[in-house]
Amino acid sequence: MLIFLLDQRRFAIDTASIEGVMVAENIFFLPHAEPPVRGIITHRTELVVVADIKGLFSKEESTSPPFTIIILSKDDRRFALSLGDVSPRFVDKKDCTFLPANEERDEYLSAKMRYRGVLFDVIEPEAVYKKILESFQ
Amino acid sequence: MKVPIGYKFIFGFIAVVAVAAFAPDMVEKMGVVEWMRLPLGFLVAILIGLILGSVFTKRFTRDFSYLKKMTEKVSSGELDVNTEPRLTKKSFPDETTELERCLLQVFTNLRELVGHIKNTVEELGETQKVLTKVISHGEETAKQVITGTSQIFNGAIDQARHINTASEKIKEVSKLADQVAEKTTQQAASSQKVNTMVQRGVGRATSVIERFEEIFSGMEKMAKSVTELKEKLDDIPRVLDAITHISKQTDLLALNATIEATKTEADRTRFLTVAEEFRRFADNTSKSAKEVEYIVRELAKEIEKVVIMANEGTHSIKEGREDIRRIRDILDEITGYTAEVAEKATMVLSITERQKATSHETVSVIEESAAIVERNLKVTENVDRAVEKHQDAIEDTVKAAEKLSELSAELKNTIARFKL
Numbered sequence: 076m077l078i079f080l081l082d083q084r085r086f087a088i089d090t091a092s093i094e095g096v097m098v099a100e101n102i103f104f105l106p107h108a109e110p111p112v113r114g115i116i117t118h119r120t121e122l123v124v125v126a127d128i129k130g131l132f133s134k135e136e137s138t139s140p141p142f143t144i145i146i147l148s149k150d151d152r153r154f155a156l157s158l159g160d161v162s163p164r165f166v167d168k169k170d171c172t173f174l175p176a177n178e179e180r181d182e183y184l185s186a187k188m189r190y191r192g193v194l195f196d197v198i199e200p201e202a203v204y205k206k207i208l209e210s211f212q
Numbered sequence: 213m214k215v216p217i218g219y220k221f222i223f224g225f226i227a228v229v230a231v232a233a234f235a236p237d238m239v240e241k242m243g244v245v246e247w248m249r250l251p252l253g254f255l256v257a258i259l260i261g262l263i264l265g266s267v268f269t270k271r272f273t274r275d276f277s278y279l280k281k282m283t284e285k286v287s288s289g290e291l292d293v294n295t296e297p298r299l300t301k302k303s304f305p306d307e308t309t310e311l312e313r314c315l316l317q318v319f320t321n322l323r324e325l326v327g328h329i330k331n332t333v334e335e336l337g338e339t340q341k342v343l344t345k346v347i348s349h350g351e352e353t354a355k356q357v358i359t360g361t362s363q364i365f366n367g368a369i370d371q372a373r374h375i376n377t378a379s380e381k382i383k384e385v386s387k388l389a390d391q392v393a394e395k396t397t398q399q400a401a402s403s404q405k406v407n408t409m410v411q412r413g414v415g416r417a418t419s420v421i422e423r424f425e426e427i428f429s430g431m432e433k434m435a436k437s438v439t440e441l442k443e444k445l446d447d448i449p450r451v452l453d454a455i456t457h458i459s460k461q462t463d464l465l466a467l468n469a470t471i472e473a474t475k476t477e478a479d480r481t482r483f484l485t486v487a488e489e490f491r492r493f494a495d496n497t498s499k500s501a502k503e504v505e506y507i508v509r510e511l512a513k514e515i516e517k518v519v520i521m522a523n524e525g526t527h528s529i530k531e532g533r534e535d536i537r538r539i540r541d542i543l544d545e546i547t548g549y550t551a552e553v554a555e556k557a558t559m560v561l562s563i564t565e566r567q568k569a570t571s572h573e574t575v576s577v578i579e580e581s582a583a584i585v586e587r588n589l590k591v592t593e594n595v596d597r598a599v600e601k602h603q604d605a606i607e608d609t610v611k612a613a614e615k616l617s618e619l620s621a622e623l624k625n626t627i628a629r630f631k632l
Contacts, residue, residue: 077471090474096467098460162463165470165491167484 076171076188077145078195079163081128087171087188087195088163094118094146094153096163102142109210113157118146125155126207128198131183147200154204166190173197182206215304217272224268231264232257275299275308282315289629291323326630333624340617347606347613354599354606361596368585368592375582382571382578389564389571396557396564403550403557410550414543421536428529435522442515448508452501459497466490 077096078087095118102114102125111130115122125144143158174187174194183206185199236253244252278298285293295316299309466487473483 077467090471093471095471096464098464163467165467168474 076166076168076190076195076197077163078166078190079158079161081158081161082133084132085193085195086128086198087166087190088145088147088156088198088200089168090165092147092149092200094148097144097146098141099144099157100140100142102144102157107211112207112210116144116155118153118155121153123153123155124207125157126203127157127159129159131203131206132181147203149201149204152204154207156198156200156203171195213304214309215306217306217308220304220306221268221272224264228261228264228268231260235260275306275312279308279311279315282312282319286315286318286322289326290631291319291326292631293319295320322630323632326627327632329623330627330630330632333620333627336616336620337624340613340620343613344617347610351603351606351610354603358596358599358603361592361599365589365592365596368589372582372585372589375578375585379575379578379582382575386568386571386575389568393561393564393568396561400554400557400561403554407550407554410546414547417539417543421540424532424536428532431522431525431529435519435526438515438518438522442512442519445508445512445515449505452505452508455501456498456505459494459501462497463491463494466494 076087077090077093078085080086097116097118099116102116105112105114105124108114108124111126111128113125113127113130115124117123123146125142139160141160143160143162145156145158145163147154147156170190172189174189181196183199183202184196185202186197188195188197235257236249239249239253239256282293285291297309297312297316299305299312302309469487469490470484473480473487476483
């Protein structure tokens with residue numbers, strides 16, 4: 076699991092849906108794109124749409140480079156999640172305890188996770204991908 | 213022809229007797245009765261005798277009266293008589309004629325004498341007046357002289373006192389001059405010592421200044437080195453940035469390797485271990501880079517302070533050089549001044565020596581003056597006494613002049629009785 080802290084909230088993403096983590100100096104503007112879509116980057120010669128995690132959970136956007144970007148994949152489709160200047164950390168899944176999500180959870184979250192007594196919100200990549208698609212419609 | 217009075221008296225007596233003798237005859241011839249003739253004769257004789265006697269007596273007493281009157285005039289001082297002889301015109305001069313001549317001679321001599329005395333008395337009066345005036349003037353002058361001599365005497369006493377005081381003061385001044393000479397000698401020696409010490413101090417100061425110059429040069433070099441060090445230190449953050457970047461890339465690589473490892477079933481643990489080692493290496497590198505960055509930042513701050521201090525030091529060095537230049541100038545002035553002071557102290561010493569000698573000479577002169585004043589005091593005292601005696605003499609003279617005046621007045625009164 077990758078864990079990171081964003082605006083006093085702790086998030087986690089399953090590494091199973093992650094292709095890699097990179098640092099981008101620039102995110103290129105994409106016309107007609109709406110938040111949370113931030114723009115596009117190139118990853119291994121392939122264009123990847125980037126969504127800003129801050130745009131998912133608040134109206135703010137990360138503006139200053141460099142941007143830490145998590146490359147996600149879903150059914151051979153790649154998309155990215157920008158964490159801004161936040162650096163994620165890897166923790167072994169075996170050390171984590173997953174809790175069932177309550178009904179009032181955020182649409183981008185799938186569950187809650189406890190690691191060393193601290194609760195984390197587990198992000199659902201598919202929901203993020205849907206949101207990206209919605210932003211282009 | 214001179215006929216003595218005795219003869220004339222005898223001749224007159226004879227004439228009377230003769231006439232008386234012829235009286236009875238004349239009466240008889242006149243026809244007078246008998247009984248009347250004798251008495252009448254006697255009576256006529258007596259009458260004739262009386263008449264002739266009277267005539268003769270008158271003739272005799274007239275000259276005597278005349279002489280008596282002249283004598284009375286002499287006795288009364290009336291000398292303004294006619295000196296023309298009257299009795300010498302007589303037909304028969306007698307003793308009265310000589311007596312008249314002698315009296316007239318007495319008159320003449322007495323008148324001349326009285327006239328001479330009168331003139332002399334008048335001259336004496338005039339002289340007396342002049343003498344009185346002169347004596348009065350002399351008395352006033354003598355009084356003034358007495359006052360003057362008294363004042364001179366008092367002045368001489370004051371002068372003697374002042375001279376004694378001045379002598380004491382001059383002696384004190386002489387002692388002070390001796391002390392001043394002694395102190396001036398010491399001061400001159402001190403000035404020389406000070407001059408020597410200042411020369412030595414200036415030499416030391418010049419040496420110190422040269423060393424300061426060396427220190428300043430060293431400080432300038434050090435400031436330059438510090439500036440160069442700062443410039444070189446400014447390059448370190450770029451290196452650190454590179455290291456940090458590499459560290460981040462390594463960390464990212466480790467993270468990706470870890471992610472990839474989680475997806476690999478075979479040798480998953482070993483992949484994870486390597487990836488963890490990578491991550492630790494990246495973490496350590498990052499930590500070291502941060503520590504180095506912190507150290508470099510702190511070092512940069514300290515070097516910045518050193519640079520500021522060096523810059524301030526450079527500014528201070530400039531001011532210090534300026535101060536040193538001024539100090540050199542001041543030392544030169546001090547050297548010149550101390551040399552001048554020493555020279556002037558020597559001159560003052562010379563002048564003080566002369567002043568000392570002059571002071572001793574002044575003491576001698578004042579002592580001689582005091583002796584002279586003492587002698588003058590005695591002389592003035594004698595003069596004062598002499599003037600007092602002179603004043604007594606003048607008083608005696610005044611008294612004598614007054615007496616002479618009185619005598620002159622008396623003589624004048626006496627002489628005034630004589631009418632010339």
